[in-house]
Amino acid sequence: SLWAEQPQRLEGWLRALDADDRPLREWLAKLGSRRLGLYYERLWQFALGQAPGIELLAANLAIRDGGHTLGELDVVLRDRDGVHHLELAIKLYLGPQDTGHDPHTWLGPGCHDRLGTKLAHLTGHQLPMSNGAHSRELLARLGVEQVQAHVWLGGYLFYPWPGHAEPPAGANPQHLRGRWVRRRDWVMAEGEHWQPLQRHAWLAPARVEPGEGWTVEQFAAWLHVLERQAPAQLLVRLEPDAEGAWQEVERVFLVADSWPFSAQA
Numbered sequence: 001s002l003w004a005e006q007p008q009r010l011e012g013w014l015r016a017l018d019a020d021d022r023p024l025r026e027w028l029a030k031l032g033s034r035r036l037g038l039y040y041e042r043l044w045q046f047a048l049g050q051a052p053g054i055e056l057l058a059a060n061l062a063i064r065d066g067g068h069t070l071g072e073l074d075v076v077l078r079d080r081d082g083v084h085h086l087e088l089a090i091k092l093y094l095g096p097q098d099t100g101h102d103p104h105t106w107l108g109p110g111c112h113d114r115l116g117t118k119l120a121h122l123t124g125h126q127l128p129m130s131n132g133a134h135s136r137e138l139l140a141r142l143g144v145e146q147v148q149a150h151v152w153l154g155g156y157l158f159y160p161w162p163g164h165a166e167p168p169a170g171a172n173p174q175h176l177r178g179r180w181v182r183r184r185d186w187v188m189a190e191g192e193h194w195q196p197l198q199r200h201a202w203l204a205p206a207r208v209e210p211g212e213g214w215t216v217e218q219f220a221a222w223l224h225v226l227e228r229q230a231p232a233q234l235l236v237r238l239e240p241d242a243e244g245a246w247q248e249v250e251r252v253f254l255v256a257d258s259w260p261f262s263a264q265a
Helices: 007-019 022-029 036-050 115-126 133-140 216-225
Strands: 055-065 068-079 082-094 148-160 176-182 193-196 233-240 246-255
Touching: 022 036, 036 055, 036 068, 036 082, 055 133, 068 133, 082 115, 082 246, 115 148, 148 246, 193 216
Parallel strands: 082 148, 148 176, 176 246
Antiparallel strands: 055 068, 068 082, 193 233, 233 246
C-alpha cells in the first residue's frame, strides 16, 4: 500500500476517522459477534478495503469439499507484488516461570491453547490451504492463478511477576508485552490507579476519559468480591495525561493461585 511509503497519507486517513468514525462503527455493527478474533479480522478488512494500492478480493472465503467446510481464507488481496492470502490472528499468551524459549510453554489466559500449538496449526493447516485443489478452483473464479500465503499474528506476551521468562523463539523483539501475577502475589503500590479492562478493549492501550477512571476505593471493592478462582482478569494501570484523560502505562493478567488450570496440550 502507498500508506507504507507515504505515512502522512495514512496519518491523514486515521485522523479523519478519529474526527468521524461512523463508517467504521457501521462496518463493525455488521459483525454480529463479540469474539475478539473476528473483531480483529474485521478491523483489518476495513483498513485494507480503503488502503491505496490494495484490491481486497475476498474476506472469510469459505473453502468447501462438497457439503464439508475445510476452512476459510481470512483475506485475499492483490497489490503490485501479486495476490496474497493473509491469515489474521490476535492472541494473548502468558509465559512460564523459566526460560520460555519453547512456544509450547506459553499459555492462553484460560489455559485452552498454547502458542506453539497455534503456530503449528497456522503453518501446517491454515497457510497451505490457499494452495489446495479446492482453494485453487475457487480462486480461479476470482481471476487468481498464483497466491502467496502469509500470517499476521498480533497480540501481547505476558511475563511472570515475580519471576523471569525469555521470549518465545521467533518473537518480534518489539512485541507488545505485559506481566501476569497470581492473586497471592498481588501488591499495589500507594497512589497507583488500576482497573479491569473489558475484553473488547484488549487490542489497544486503554484510554479513559476524565472523570471515568476508577478510584483506588472502587478497585479495592471490586477486588474484594472477585472470586478466588475467577478466570484471569486483564488489569491496566492508568496515569493522567496533560489533558486529564487516563492513559494506560502497564497491563497485567491477575490469575488465580492455582493457575494454570489443567493446561491443554
